[in-house]
Amino acid sequence: MNDRGDFDAIVVGAGPAGTTAALTLAQKGRRVALLERGESPGSKNMFGGMMAYCPTPERLLPDFWEQAPWERAVTKRVLTVVGEASSTSVTFHADASAERALTGFTLYRPLFDRWYAQQAEKQGVTLLCGCRVAGLLVRDGAVRGVNLGSPGDDLEAPIIIACDGTLSLLAQEAGLHAGFKPSQLALGIRALYRLSEAEIDDRFGLTGREGATHEVLGCTDGIRGGGYVYTQTETLSVGLVMHLDSLKQRGLAPYDLLDRFVASPAVAPLLRGSRLVEYSAHLLPEGGIGMVPRLSTAGLLLAGDAAGLCYTNGLNQEGMNLAMTSGMIAAEVTDEALTAADLSAARLGAYQERLKQSFVLRDMTTFRRAVDFMHHDRLFEAYPRVVGTLMEKIYRSDGQPKQKIGKLGREALRDVLPLRRVIGDLIEGGRAFLW
Amino acid sequence: MVVDELFDLVSYRIHPEPHIRLDHERCQACTHRACTFVCPARCYTWSEERGRVEFAYETCLECGTCLLLCDQGALDWHYPHGGYGVRFRLT
Numbered sequence: 336m337n338d339r340g341d342f343d344a345i346v347v348g349a350g351p352a353g354t355t356a357a358l359t360l361a362q363k364g365r366r367v368a369l370l371e372r373g374e375s376p377g378s379k380n381m382f383g384g385m386m387a388y389c390p391t392p393e394r395l396l397p398d399f400w401e402q403a404p405w406e407r408a409v410t411k412r413v414l415t416v417v418g419e420a421s422s423t424s425v426t427f428h429a430d431a432s433a434e435r436a437l438t439g440f441t442l443y444r445p446l447f448d449r450w451y452a453q454q455a456e457k458q459g460v461t462l463l464c465g466c467r468v469a470g471l472l473v474r475d476g477a478v479r480g481v482n483l484g485s486p487g488d489d490l491e492a493p494i495i496i497a498c499d500g501t502l503s504l505l506a507q508e509a510g511l512h513a514g515f516k517p518s519q520l521a522l523g524i525r526a527l528y529r530l531s532e533a534e535i536d537d538r539f540g541l542t543g544r545e546g547a548t549h550e551v552l553g554c555t556d557g558i559r560g561g562g563y564v565y566t567q568t569e570t571l572s573v574g575l576v577m578h579l580d581s582l583k584q585r586g587l588a589p590y591d592l593l594d595r596f597v598a599s600p601a602v603a604p605l606l607r608g609s610r611l612v613e614y615s616a617h618l619l620p621e622g623g624i625g626m627v628p629r630l631s632t633a634g635l636l637l638a639g640d641a642a643g644l645c646y647t648n649g650l651n652q653e654g655m656n657l658a659m660t661s662g663m664i665a666a667e668v669t670d671e672a673l674t675a676a677d678l679s680a681a682r683l684g685a686y687q688e689r690l691k692q693s694f695v696l697r698d699m700t701t702f703r704r705a706v707d708f709m710h711h712d713r714l715f716e717a718y719p720r721v722v723g724t725l726m727e728k729i730y731r732s733d734g735q736p737k738q739k740i741g742k743l744g745r746e747a748l749r750d751v752l753p754l755r756r757v758i759g760d761l762i763e764g765g766r767a768f769l770w
Numbered sequence: 771m772v773v774d775e776l777f778d779l780v781s782y783r784i785h786p787e788p789h790i791r792l793d794h795e796r797c798q799a800c801t802h803r804a805c806t807f808v809c810p811a812r813c814y815t816w817s818e819e820r821g822r823v824e825f826a827y828e829t830c831l832e833c834g835t836c837l838l839l840c841d842q843g844a845l846d847w848h849y850p851h852g853g854y855g856v857r858f859r860l861t
Contacts, residue, residue, distance in 0.1 A: 372853075379856065466852045467849055469848075484851065502837065515838070517838050517839060526776060579835065579838055582808055587807065589810045590776060590812075593776075611775055611776070611779065613780070614777065614779050615831060615856075615858055616831045616833045
């Protein structure tokens with residue numbers, strides 16, 4: 336290990352943002368310490384989703400996606416709306432030969448994060464595991480290092496990149512925000528089920544290393560959120576993501592909802608014969624661009640979830656690609672600031688400007704209304720019910736004369752949603768998603 | 771029911787010192803006790819006998835839900851010491 340104080344930069348958190356930041360700096364010849372509180376990178380991670388394909392890591396490691404231990408390349412995406420006595424799905428299936436940008440990768444992060452951090456180590460990053468940052472060292476109004484728990488147990492460097500996850504205790508300590516609010520965060524819980532590779536291929540209609548994702552709306556008892564089933568190589572991630580304020584308001588326990596979800600007709604057949612092997616929970620940012628705080632102060636930058644860089648617009652769920660890209664840009668700004676020997680708040684403000692030009696903040700800005708739209712309770716209870724009722728009416732065959740869809744739609748809406756509200760939502764939804 | 775099985779499947783390395791401390795006095799002012807049902811690890815339970823919320827840190831999943839929902843400032847919340855706490859390492 337280097338002598339303490341011998342680092343150009345300290346990166347806190349060896350997730351995708353932190354490892355990317357550390358790797359970028361090491362490639363520029365900087366001496367970097369990458370601190371991870373878990374016993375190994377990924378050991379605290381419960382990600383059960385899909386990382387949308389992202390070219391960022393390939394800029395650092397050219398054969399990244401050939402080498403990285405991903406589970407399956409997702410070509411099949413199923414969206415299901417659950418009604419009272421039925422469910423309705425839409426499936427997108429990219430050809431197995433389709434270009435990579437149409438796919439994403441499912442990952443088992445305890446393996447993926449460890450591998451990624453090893454690549455960073457090979458390029459000179461000093462990885463310190465089991466290393467919890469207890470606080471920041473601040474001198475002359477600038478962050479100058481971190482404290483590792485006991486008094487005097489400090490690690491100093493001219494600049495810190497905080498990639499310490501959603502709770503972002505370091506961002507709060509640095510005064511960049513006063514803590515996220517329950518309405519800006521979602522609780523994700525996941526049960527991991529083991530099932531053979533061949534069985535998963537058969538059940539989900541996959542070949543080779545293809546993967547599938549299932550997202551389910553209307554399965555959360557009116558809580559804003561949804562359910563998911565994601566395929567890894569030999570495991571399925573099954574769980575729910577729910578807005579924290581809505582969960583509190585509804586007064587339900589997340590594991591009780593999970594219990595119902597795994598037993599529901601839309602999910603139970605996918606899990607038949609599988610074995611439950613792990614359970615986990617985590618918070619994720621879902622407040623959109625409105626929750627992204629100031630991203631730097633003198634001597635400190637934020638990246639990844641710690642910066643609130645994560646969103647869903649209902650169709651895309653993006654986080655890891657934003658984390659890696661923000662980590663890389665944070666490192667580039669850090670490198671330039673170190674060269675200029677200017678680590679002031681004004682200089683590091685360039686980071687926010689750079690992110691605004693990248694897809695990271697541009698996408699979050701594009702979908703700012705979609706994120707707000709996703710905070711309407713009726714999208715998660717009333718509308719799924721209406722869709723279910725309408726589809727049941729369309730397919731009903733009982734010897735009675737049939738009616739056109741418009742009339743059936745009005746019947747399905749009756750006593751559930753006033754037409755005026757639906758028209759309002761169509762306009763709001765249109766502005767959020769269509770134009 | 772998968773619920774009861776869920777909690778037995780989590781692996782921990784437990785530190786003898788709690789990483790979260792609950793201030794029972796402040797906790798008493800709470801009217802919603804959301805932690806007792808929203809905590810995904812069931813770390814918080816309402817005790818009728820003692821008339822207060824009881825807290826066990828050992829099975830914490832380190833998600834931070836309690837920190838976000840506690841509006842009484844009753845929690846002294848930290849991550850566990852380095853290398854301790856929950857660990858996901860199934861291979």
